Every structure is written in C-alpha cells, then in structure tokens.
Amino acid sequence: MEGLKVSKAELMVYLHPSKSKNVTQAIDNEFSSMLFKYDETFDGVLLAYSASTKNELGKILPGLNPYFGVKTQAQLLLFYPKPDMFLEGKVVKLGEHSIHIIVLGFSSATIIEEDIREEFTHKVKHGEEVYASTVNRRHKIEVGTIVRFQVKSFDEEILHISGSLLQPHTGSVSWLDKHAEDANAESNIKKRKGREADNISASVDEDSLSLKTDHKNRKSKKHSKGSSR
Amino acid sequence: MSCDLFQGDTEAYDDIIGNMHTNVRLNPDDVAMLVTILRGLSGAVSYIDVVHHRALLSSVCGMSLWNYGPDVMDALVELVVSLAASSGKFVDLCLDMLVSNFIPPYNFLEILKQPRGLAKKDQVLVRVHSALKGIADLVPLAPSRLEQIVRERVPNVFAKEAQIVVYVENMLMLAGGEMGHLVRDAMIFELVNRLVDLDVDIGWDEVLQDDPSKGIFEMELNDMARPVDESEMEMEEPQREYSGRKVLWGNVVAQKLDTLMVLTFDHLQSCYQSGRLDQVFKALLQSFQSTVLNAYKSKFAQFVMFYAFHLTPKIVGHNLLVSFLKSLQAPSIRKIGGRANMLLMHCRMSAVSYLASYMARAKFLSASYVTIILERSILATPQLKSQLCKMPLEQIFKHALNPLEVCLPSIVEEFLRQCDAAQLFRVSGTFAFHGLLESDLSRAFGGFERLDLFFPFDPYLLKKSDKFIRPNFIYWSMVRTTYDDEDEDEEVTSDEDEAEAGVSNGRGPMSFEDDEDGEDDEFDMNLNKMSITPRNSSMLKYEEQHRKMQMPSRIRPSTSPESL
Numbered sequence: 001m002e003g004l005k006v007s008k009a010e011l012m013v014y015l016h017p018s019k020s021k022n023v024t025q026a027i028d029n030e031f032s033s034m035l036f037k038y039d040e041t042f043d044g045v046l047l048a049y050s051a052s053t054k055n056e057l058g059k060i061l062p063g064l065n066p067y068f069g070v071k072t073q074a075q076l077l078l079f080y081p082k083p084d085m086f087l088e089g090k091v092v093k094l095g096e097h098s099i100h101i102i103v104l105g106f107s108s109a110t111i112i113e114e115d116i117r118e119e120f121t122h123k124v125k126h127g128e129e130v131y132a133s134t135v136n137r138r139h140k141i142e143v144g145t146i147v148r149f150q151v152k153s154f155d156e157e158i159l160h161i162s163g164s165l166l167q168p169h170t171g172s173v174s175w176l177d178k179h180a181e182d183a184n185a186e187s188n189i190k191k192r193k194g195r196e197a198d199n200i201s202a203s204v205d206e207d208s209l210s211l212k213t214d215h216k217n218r219k220s221k222k223h224s225k226g227s228s229r
Numbered sequence: 230m231s232c233d234l235f236q237g238d239t240e241a242y243d244d245i246i247g248n249m250h251t252n253v254r255l256n257p258d259d260v261a262m263l264v265t266i267l268r269g270l271s272g273a274v275s276y277i278d279v280v281h282h283r284a285l286l287s288s289v290c291g292m293s294l295w296n297y298g299p300d301v302m303d304a305l306v307e308l309v310v311s312l313a314a315s316s317g318k319f320v321d322l323c324l325d326m327l328v329s330n331f332i333p334p335y336n337f338l339e340i341l342k343q344p345r346g347l348a349k350k351d352q353v354l355v356r357v358h359s360a361l362k363g364i365a366d367l368v369p370l371a372p373s374r375l376e377q378i379v380r381e382r383v384p385n386v387f388a389k390e391a392q393i394v395v396y397v398e399n400m401l402m403l404a405g406g407e408m409g410h411l412v413r414d415a416m417i418f419e420l421v422n423r424l425v426d427l428d429v430d431i432g433w434d435e436v437l438q439d440d441p442s443k444g445i446f447e448m449e450l451n452d453m454a455r456p457v458d459e460s461e462m463e464m465e466e467p468q469r470e471y472s473g474r475k476v477l478w479g480n481v482v483a484q485k486l487d488t489l490m491v492l493t494f495d496h497l498q499s500c501y502q503s504g505r506l507d508q509v510f511k512a513l514l515q516s517f518q519s520t521v522l523n524a525y526k527s528k529f530a531q532f533v534m535f536y537a538f539h540l541t542p543k544i545v546g547h548n549l550l551v552s553f554l555k556s557l558q559a560p561s562i563r564k565i566g567g568r569a570n571m572l573l574m575h576c577r578m579s580a581v582s583y584l585a586s587y588m589a590r591a592k593f594l595s596a597s598y599v600t601i602i603l604e605r606s607i608l609a610t611p612q613l614k615s616q617l618c619k620m621p622l623e624q625i626f627k628h629a630l631n632p633l634e635v636c637l638p639s640i641v642e643e644f645l646r647q648c649d650a651a652q653l654f655r656v657s658g659t660f661a662f663h664g665l666l667e668s669d670l671s672r673a674f675g676g677f678e679r680l681d682l683f684f685p686f687d688p689y690l691l692k693k694s695d696k697f698i699r700p701n702f703i704y705w706s707m708v709r710t711t712y713d714d715e716d717e718d719e720e721v722t723s724d725e726d727e728a729e730a731g732v733s734n735g736r737g738p739m740s741f742e743d744d745e746d747g748e749d750d751e752f753d754m755n756l757n758k759m760s761i762t763p764r765n766s767s768m769l770k771y772e773e774q775h776r777k778m779q780m781p782s783r784i785r786p787s788t789s790p791e792s793l
Contacts, residue, residue: 036370093314093367097272100314100367108368110315112275159370160317 002085003151007042007076011051012069014061020068023058027051027072036106038156044080045107045159051075079104081154081161088173091145094129096122099165101147107159111149115164120171139175146173242285249288252296260301267304274308274315286319290326294353295333302352306360314367323364324375328382330357331399338391354399362407372411379403379412380419386430390485397423397489401496404509417512418520420493424530425520427486431528483691486529490694494536501540513537522579531583531685532698539593539701579685586686592701 019026031049038045051074058068081087081103089103099116101109120131120141133139141147149163149170169176245266251259270277270289277285289309294302313323330353333341340346365371379400384392397420403409404416500506513534521530588594626633633641689698 095311098275098311098315102367102369106369108314108317108370110275112315114275155317158317158320158368158374160320160368162316 001088001148003079003081003087004047005044005078005080007044007078009042009074009076011072011074012059013072014067014069015058017066017068020058023053023070027053027070031074036159038159042076042078044078046076047079047104048077049074079107081107081151083151083153085151086148086167086170087151087161087163088146088148091141091143091147094122094131094141094143096129099131099141099147101149101161101163103161107161109149109161109163111163111165115152115162115166117166117168117170120165133171136175136179139171139179141172147171148173148176246284246288249292252292255297260298263297264300264304267301267308271304271308271311274311277312277315277319279316279318286322290322290329292326293334294330294356295337295349299352302356306356310360310363310367313364313371317368320364320368320371321374321378324361324371324378325382327357327360327364328375328378331382331396332384332392333395338389341391341395350395354402357399358402358406361403365408365411372408375403375408376412376415380415383419383423386426386482386485390481390488393423393485394488394492397492401492405496405499405505409505410508413508414512414515417509418516420489421513421516421520421530421533424486424489424493424533425524425527427482427489428527428530429524430482431480431486487691487693490529490532490691491697493533494694494697497533497537497540506537506540510537510541522576522583527685528687529689529691532689532694535587535591535686535701536697538587538591583685586684590686590703592703 013027013030015023015026015030019029028051031046031051034046035049036045036047051072053070053072055071058070060066060068087103087109089101089107089109091099092102093100097113099111101111103109116131119133119135121134123130123132128142131141147165147170149165150167152162152164154161165171248259248263248266255263270285279286289305289312292305294305297305309323309326312319333350333353337346337349341350361371361375365375382396383400384396400416400420404413497506497509500509517531517534521527521534524530633644686702688704689695689702
C-alpha cells in the first residue's frame, strides 16, 4: 500500500509559559493534539510520532503571553494519499451505486458506480450484496473484503478519500495477490514452453501486461517516496 | 436530474425541491411522491454537487423528521446516511441535520408528554440515532465531528424547558448508546457544563431570602418538620415559602435545572445497573474538577457527584477524596506567582468545603470509612499527623485576630455551644454579630464571601430531583449535638444508646482492623471515639480539628431518624 511515509522533522514548538514546568509533556501534548488530522506543514495526516529536544534553551517570544519556542526533532509517521496512489482498505458497505471502504481504520473511502470498471457487476446472492467479476469468477468484492483501489481525490478536512476501481490491477487484494503469483508461475512455465511453441494465450498476455504496469507503478512509487523526503 | 440542470431546464429540479417543502396535510400520493424522490436521491448521491445543488441540499437538511410518517422518515434517513458517506463535504451537513432533529418543531413541544407525542418521539429518535451510528460505521471520524456539533447546538439557558430536556435526553442516549465509548466523555462534560450554567443563573439571593435573624440550623429543622405536600408542589406561585423552607418553584431556571437533574440521576442509575458507572465516573470527576469546583458557589450541580458517590461509595468515594486531598496538598504553592497562587487558594478552599460538606451530609459514608480516608490520606504523613496532634486550637481560636469572626455567625455560635458542652474551651468575649446572616468582617477577610457562606451540600431545594438525594442525606435534625438542648425532647444519654442509634443509622461504632504500629495506636483510639460523645478535651482536639472544616451537622446521628 502506498500513502505512508516516515519523515524526519526539525520543528519549533511554541509553548504557553504555564507549560514551562514540564516541557517534554507539553511537547507531547502538542503532537498528540495533531494526531489523525491533516497538517499542511507535514503534507499528510499524523499517525504516530516520537519527538525529542536536545537544546535546553527555549526562545521567548515578545508579546502579551511570552510563549517560548523549543527546537524539537521528531520522527513522524504520515499518511498522505495523493491522486493515483494505490491504497488498501476494508469494505464496510456495498450498494448498487457505491462501495464504502475504511482505510487504516480511520479514513473513509467511497467508490461510486462510475468509478467501478465494467468487469464488476452488482449482484445479490443469498441476501448479501456482492460485486463479482465477469472475467474471473473467483474475483469477488463483498463486505469484509480488503480491496486495493486508486485514489481520485482526498478531502483533507474529514479525511475522506474518493477512489476508483477502473485500473485493471485493482480489486480484492487476496485475489490479486494470488492471481499475481499464479500468473508469475504460469509465465515462467510459458517462457520455458515459449521456446518450444509460440502459442501464448490472449488472457496470459493481458495478465503479463497488467503485471508490467504494476511493476512500473511500483517503480514510480519508490521514486516518489524518495523525492518526498 | 442533474442533466436537466446543466441544460438550463430546471423545472423538474425545482419541482423536486418544492415537494420537500410541503409537510402539512400530506395525502397518500404526496407521501408516495416524496418517498420516491428521496429514494431516488439516495441512489444518486454521488452526483450531488455541493455548489450546484445547494438549494436541494438545504431543502433536504431543512426537513424535519417530526413532520412526516414512518415511510418518509425511513427514506429521508437513508438519504442522509448515503449522502454523508458519499463525500467528505457532506458529513458535517448531515450530522448537523440529524442533531437538529433532536429537538421537535414548536408545534410538537406541547404534545411531547402526551402518548401521541411520546410515540412520535420514539419513532424519530430511534431513526436519528441509528442514522448517526450508520454514518459512524462508514466514516470512522464522524463521532468526533458529532461531538463538536452536539456541543455547539445545545440550547442555551433561555430556551424552553421542553427543548433543553429533549436535547439532554438525546445527549444521554448518545452517551449510553453504541457510540458511547467514543462520545461519552464529551457528553458528560457538556451536560455538567449546562447544569453549572443553569445553576449559576439562579441567584443566591433567591435561595437565601430568609429571615436573617434565623440561624441556618433552625431553618433546616423547620424543613424537616414539615413533609412536602403534593398539592403544594403543583402550585405555580413564585417562590412559595413556608416557615423557612424554601423550594424554588416559580423560578423557571430552577425548574429546568430540576428536570435535567432528574435525567442525570436516572442516567447514572441506569449506568450503575448496567455496570457502566466506572466509565462515566471518570469523566464526571474530571468535569467536576474543571468546572464545578471552580464555579463560584454552585448550588445544585455538585449533587450529581453526591449521587454518583451514593451509587458506589466505596471505590468511587475514595477516588474523590484522594483527588481532593491531592489538590489540597499541592506543595509548591509559594513558588507560583501571585495570580496562580490566588487561583490555587480558591481551589483549595472549594475543595475543603466540598470535602467537609460531603463527609457531613453523605448518609452512605460510614464513620469508619471517613476516618480511614482521613487517616490514610492526611495522617499517613507523619509530619502532618504530629502537627495535627499539637495543634494549639484554643490559642488559635482565642487569638487577637479572632478567626471566628470571619466565619458565618450561626455556625460559630453552634460551634461554641458544642465546644462549651464538650469542655474544649470557652470564649469569654461575646460575639457581637448576633442576628446577622454574614458578618462584615468575613466579607473583608474571606474574599468574595467564600469563607462564611459556602456549604456545597446544603439541603437540596429542587423538588423533583429531591427524591434521589433525600434518602442519602443527613439533615441537621438528624444530628445529635454534644450538649443537651432544653427544647429538645430527646435527651443525650448513655453511650449504649448512642451506639444503638449509630447502628440504626448505618453509622456504626468504628472499628479498626489494621493497627499498623504502636505509634498509631493512641491516635486510632482517639479517632475511635470520634463518633461517640467525647468526654475529655484531649480527644476533642481531633474532633474539633475535623469539625472545623465542615458543616457542624455531621456530628452524630440522632436517636430518631423518623424524619425519613
């Protein structure tokens, strides 16, 4: 899953004079008040942190309340979903018009009808709603399934993601992973066989194509990770 | 629908919106139409745009569940839930709409207590709360928004009683509901804030418009002499008063507070019955420390705590006392600057008042328990203990600065009478403030009249919620004094009688299981006798030290608790 990073930060934390007795705790409080909220300076949602100060001296700001600044080094675990990233989450509700997903237990995501590729059709089986693939019978999305989807947009205020299942390698994670393994194994066999005969089936072609794009995406992900630091 | 809009033909769209605004005398066709529209919209939520469909959104949010039958309600609730889950932009809007449905429209306020109104209320609130839960399931951060919205929309002190009451009922439903673990603390905090708000709106002059020549004790005795008459309760005369007893009838604010107190007590009781009191208690204690304790002479809100202690006195009461004592013992008081110091002083004074008054009035606290608490928390420190033993009480009271002059005169009189009877000491000089409710000096010294006129757990004056407090409360008339009163029928007699009386009142003679070391023995023995008439002055020192901090009523229970 993309969208998670660990950042090292040098920050100046401004504390109220009344907090001067226990600075460590005050810094802790400052950070914990930012948890699960989007912060522009971090460009992401703070999920976890560890902060420390090396300098004993604070800088006092002039003013009515002489706030003082403390230099802090922190390691931050951030969640920063950006368009076109691939995220994973658990399906909590399915309907004819939408799929509702919760990512990492706190961020909600919705995939609307328009953004579900035509391969999936909505069915009601034994009173339970399911999105089933017409191409692969075993590829199903139901309540409780972990799905991989692409980010369309991210609402920073309420941490709501609008997602899509248009890309071919999106859908149920367990199926995708299993299928990728199978396809890998299969393609290895095919390679060996390929020397003997050149009759590669169309479906395998498709699969290897999707694997290639997946590979590319992973590469670009690494690249983007590096640059974001 | 949205296609029409972009093509400039908005007739159908306007028609839809128009349908949402008709809520009076709907015929079956209208209902069917409305349900169809709402269900259609729930299917199309992903196409609703926050800017382009502003009119539609505001109409949806303007609909009140109270105006419709079950079919429309269901469709509307379904729409709101799907709308909230469709995009982050609508979450606040939808939560706000649901919270606004906590309170019925004006025309429903009247019939809210009739069976018809109650049935409607059930129908609406069940749907509102299930919708809130539904949204929380899909949007995990929704409860934190909800918390904020609920706190912002609480009706103010001037709102109608029915509005406040139904809103608070909803808050308590949230706190006790499936999302309880997420929003409970905020709800309890807000509730206590509201109670304090209403509380401070009732002036002290309304409570204490009594004959100033009458002492506090006489007032209380009169209270007990007369059982409260139901027919009198119903009369809507402002400030009915009889022989010193005052119940705040006509006072509208007091009535509101009264009803909310009943709700709160009921909630606490249900929490207790379902074993959830511990969870609520933490929030309650925190909000007590941050709001009630600092509220200037709050009158009734503190009884929420009193009642909570009653439900589980052992664990809970101990928590309270320990936290009180911690705030009392704050050692670094001198290191902090002037203003902070003042605040801390006030906090200390309130804490002492609460602690003393609580121990004096709580019928469910056994005497042995009180002493154990005192012993463990104060006397455990050897320094404090020796200070207490050597306290030159007599010298202090007879000092030229005359500390007794800054206390409430009636209390001082009672105190001196008891001291005299117990042969502790005699004050030779007469106090010249007979007949005054408060002395001028106390105003000057105590600062903000704090020292002399604040007894947090004085008899409870709200009529409806009184039934929760009354059985657990010690009134002055139930207290036996150390002296023989001429006009009193009962006589203080032998020790056996007293012991018996103590048992019958739930305050048995004390026993100490844990004598830790020899040093403590002497002290324990003295404490042992605290609840029994002290005969010699040495043991009275502790008694008096103890009593100094509290309302004199907690001395000993009377032989005849017939008043209950």
